[in-house]
Amino acid sequence: MATFDLEPVARQSTAELIADRLRIAIMRGALEPGEQLGEADLAAKFDVSRGPVREAMQRLVSEGLLHSIRHRGIFVIELTVDDIEDVYRSRAAIERGVLERILEGRCEATYAALGPSIEMMRAAADKGDAAAVSDADQQFHEVLVQSSESPRLVRAARTLLIETRMCLGALQTTYDDLHEQVTEHETLRDAIGAGQLELAYTLLSEHMSDAVTRLRHQREATSGTPGTAS
Template sequence: MTMFDLEPVARQSTAELIADRLRIAIMRGALAPGAQLGETDLAAKFDVSRGPVREAMQRLVSEGLLHSIRHRGIFVIELTMDDIEDVYFARAAIERGALCRILDGRREATHAALGPAVEMMLAAADRGDAAGVSDADQPYHEVLVQSSASPRLVRAARTLLIETRMCLGALQTTYEDVHEQVAEHAALRDAIGSGPGEIAYRLLADHMEDAVARLRVQRASVSGTSA
């Protein structure tokens, strides 16, 4: 191999780095739903010119995390209950597709890969850290989709997982006992490792349906309406 055979090392552009920071801020609620983003303010905070900020914001507009209102500006999306149901509908389809591939020859590797996320969730639950459980929930599902070895499923899942975290708002979790949340993920991991395939599919579907039901009750409680 000569030096001319070597490919350049991929580097994140400034716009990509800013987009990553903004995604995290949106996911964690530092940029609240409905918040307006200004190029000038963000450029000053990131200590960059307005160009990379503009590019980063447009990336998030295309991903659906920001939306542009003509003559008003760019805002963080606000998720309605219909949006939440659609998020989980799309996630169920993507993660079922990933599970199909996993069960076809990737079970052992996926079971091992999911282990650290389950351990993180359990440690957070044991110390009563609901936010920590939710923090570990996201990489669990990221690993699940990544284990399918499908770049397209991974890309499709990324925004949906951020939107999922946004659904929780400031409450961080819909579980009264976060150990129950951990148990659901551990059971799915075990089913992926050695259980019947139909059990894994059922556990995944139940997990998505239960999440929507919990969020519906949570939203109704916050708004003071009947579920």
């Protein structure tokens, strides 16, 4: 009988699973900005001991999605307009690096990989489902970053993409016409597929700048005060 060198299968720990659930809850607004999280309450909801919950919360504190206030507790972060601009500025830098990696020889594979996200986005736009469009939008950028095959770029982008979704709040999107959101991503995908480096850079930069402008206007309209967060 042949023998093989087998490595242990990696499994997510309980703390990792809880951290994933909390990330999703923060991203989708189930845990609202500024909301306080309690170890005992979360442990009861997840039906686990407080140890894994504490570890999961500390992971999210280190990622910047939660913050700890001495003698008060741990809270979901709240994003100001300055934070929003910083999120998109950071994303633009990371995703430009992603494009550099992709355009070294991964154009065709990335073009194909982005197809399902575009189809999901278009189908959701046809139904007028803004939340589903945002889900597909996020998936598009996750796939884009993963296509770089750079673990560090993937890791750096993860929290920023969650913060991006948090920026949208309950509105889920800043586009009046959801199909415009689809078209922007289709155009970027086409530039990547054609290996048009400078065009892809320009489209990405315009996409990020436009998003900041839209979100700033949204926040100002919600708060009634220019330049402040709601």
